[in-house]
Amino acid sequence: MTTATAKSERSVDPIVSVDDVTFGYGDLPVLESVSIEVEPGSFLGLVGPNGSGKSTLLGLMLGLRRPDDGTVTLFGEPADEFAAGERIGYVAQDATKAARDMPITVREVVEMGRYPRRLVGRFSSKDRRAIEEAMERVGITDLASRRVGRLSGGQRQRVFIARALASEADLLALDEPTVGVDAESREEFYSLLADLNATGLTVILIEHDIGVVTTYATDIACLNRQLYFDGDPSAFVETDALEQAYGTDQHVLHHDH
Amino acid sequence: MMGSASLDASVPFDEATTVRWTGSILLDGVEWFLDHVFGAGMDVLADLLGMPMLGYPYMQRAYLAAVCIAIIGPLVGTFLVHREMAMIGDTLAHTAFAGVAVGLFLNSALSLTVSPLLTAFVVAVVTALLVELLVEHAGAYSDTSLAIVLTGGFAVGSILITATDGGIAVGIDAYLFGSLATVSTENVAILVLMSFLVGSLVTLAYRPLLYVTFDATAAHAARLNVNLYKRLMVVLTALVVVSAMQIMGVILVAAMLVVPVAAAAQVARSFKQSILLAILAAGFAAIAGVTLSYVYGIAAGGSIVVAAIAVYAVALGFQGLSHRLPTVRRLRSQWPGETRDELEADGGERE
Numbered sequence: 001m002t003t004a005t006a007k008s009e010r011s012v013d014p015i016v017s018v019d020d021v022t023f024g025y026g027d028l029p030v031l032e033s034v035s036i037e038v039e040p041g042s043f044l045g046l047v048g049p050n051g052s053g054k055s056t057l058l059g060l061m062l063g064l065r066r067p068d069d070g071t072v073t074l075f076g077e078p079a080d081e082f083a084a085g086e087r088i089g090y091v092a093q094d095a096t097k098a099a100r101d102m103p104i105t106v107r108e109v110v111e112m113g114r115y116p117r118r119l120v121g122r123f124s125s126k127d128r129r130a131i132e133e134a135m136e137r138v139g140i141t142d143l144a145s146r147r148v149g150r151l152s153g154g155q156r157q158r159v160f161i162a163r164a165l166a167s168e169a170d171l172l173a174l175d176e177p178t179v180g181v182d183a184e185s186r187e188e189f190y191s192l193l194a195d196l197n198a199t200g201l202t203v204i205l206i207e208h209d210i211g212v213v214t215t216y217a218t219d220i221a222c223l224n225r226q227l228y229f230d231g232d233p234s235a236f237v238e239t240d241a242l243e244q245a246y247g248t249d250q251h252v253l254h255h256d257h
Numbered sequence: 258m259m260g261s262a263s264l265d266a267s268v269p270f271d272e273a274t275t276v277r278w279t280g281s282i283l284l285d286g287v288e289w290f291l292d293h294v295f296g297a298g299m300d301v302l303a304d305l306l307g308m309p310m311l312g313y314p315y316m317q318r319a320y321l322a323a324v325c326i327a328i329i330g331p332l333v334g335t336f337l338v339h340r341e342m343a344m345i346g347d348t349l350a351h352t353a354f355a356g357v358a359v360g361l362f363l364n365s366a367l368s369l370t371v372s373p374l375l376t377a378f379v380v381a382v383v384t385a386l387l388v389e390l391l392v393e394h395a396g397a398y399s400d401t402s403l404a405i406v407l408t409g410g411f412a413v414g415s416i417l418i419t420a421t422d423g424g425i426a427v428g429i430d431a432y433l434f435g436s437l438a439t440v441s442t443e444n445v446a447i448l449v450l451m452s453f454l455v456g457s458l459v460t461l462a463y464r465p466l467l468y469v470t471f472d473a474t475a476a477h478a479a480r481l482n483v484n485l486y487k488r489l490m491v492v493l494t495a496l497v498v499v500s501a502m503q504i505m506g507v508i509l510v511a512a513m514l515v516v517p518v519a520a521a522a523q524v525a526r527s528f529k530q531s532i533l534l535a536i537l538a539a540g541f542a543a544i545a546g547v548t549l550s551y552v553y554g555i556a557a558g559g560s561i562v563v564a565a566i567a568v569y570a571v572a573l574g575f576q577g578l579s580h581r582l583p584t585v586r587r588l589r590s591q592w593p594g595e596t597r598d599e600l601e602a603d604g605g606e607r608e
Contacts, residue, residue, distance in 0.1 A: 086479065088478050103530070103531040105527040107527075112464075120461060
């Protein structure tokens, strides 16, 4: 998949394509005619106020939900019919909650990345190599037999990244992954994401810290039920999309990195 | 060819004969195993330890049954507890009581001879699937809805019991509190069969069950059939609870899915290790409980649960003690230059 990045930008098929999508929970509208594309090798930052539909949009992109209206394609197929689960790595917002109490080792979690390929039966040497390399890549090899719940927040997030790498995913989706992680570990975590993105992994990140997104992302989408902005970070800071999306009473901190 | 101790269940379907036939083979097998393998071994043990109780056939049945429960209870319970669904076992046990009552009621009202255990299996499995389907729509387990199903099941059971002509209310104590004396070879056969069934299903579905338990959203994104495995989990729970009900009693049976698991979670590091330790804890509690129950003439279910809670208390104490060392280490290593990452990672580990 690394070859995809070398091609000129508009000639390749997008990894995710959201076309005029509308979605609501019952009568409550969450998204209204949103259209957005995620190019191979890009790093998309999704920003917007609480309840703006970011997580819902990510769920639609990954085919976890079906749109009320419009179409979503994932790797060229209708997203909710897409079957190659190993191509998607997902770090959910509440993933760390279960990880805290359950007796489970780092290795056991990283191994889950191979489950879509091998739901039953012994792991092959290729599986085992992928697991080792994934732990090596994010620097958690020496933690392999530790209980995940007894790691720091930053280390735990690396475990989830390793799970996605072990599955040799082409798309990594993260929903506010650094909630409750200290500032120093967050910096390391996001530079790791940027490194992985530089090697060709496509990243979609939901993040409340606008500073992080403008620093590391290659594309920004600003959302509040509708799409207020979709483009590169330098253009984003010039516009008033943020103020529009957050309304008049915005409490967003604007970090300069 | 029909076993000497014939099945008291006559199944009112076309497959009745097949069921009877397989049942009798299984029964013969278990009887043979009880007489010649397990029983013979226990007889030797009885002589060695000077404990004649180990040689009594009904105690041998009780030990074998208790060990089966100690294996399948924690095997399924470990997934439930870590999905924060510990209450579902209790709920299904109470609806299984309604199932027993349905069986007794049908037998008395329509003069059938359906095994109450069979109706208990049917009612518990159906309730399990209904609860799971409701949850799939509502999105989360709620204590309130489980409490409604639990008490509702028990209420229906009590109504049916009292609506049925006298007599049967006598036998109901055995279902409520469990009993060793009433453990028949058929009960043991059912438990052995369930142990194989539950054991092989969990082994086959171990990976998806673990993924769904740990991180259901990511499992969904990885295209695992999350709902299928959640349903499998509750159906397995229903099977375990009903097969263990006659020994443990409706009211206490869920403890075998929860208490040993909670004990193991204190000390285990990996998930596999936690299942193994939970089975060991449950096995110890089961053997100790059955023995105490015989020696002091007390309820078996209660003795097993109290023994399991004792194991939990020991595990808790052990974990508390082992916390002290890292605490000391943490205080001593509070020098500048130590990163928070390293400190937090050390917290709680017993290395």
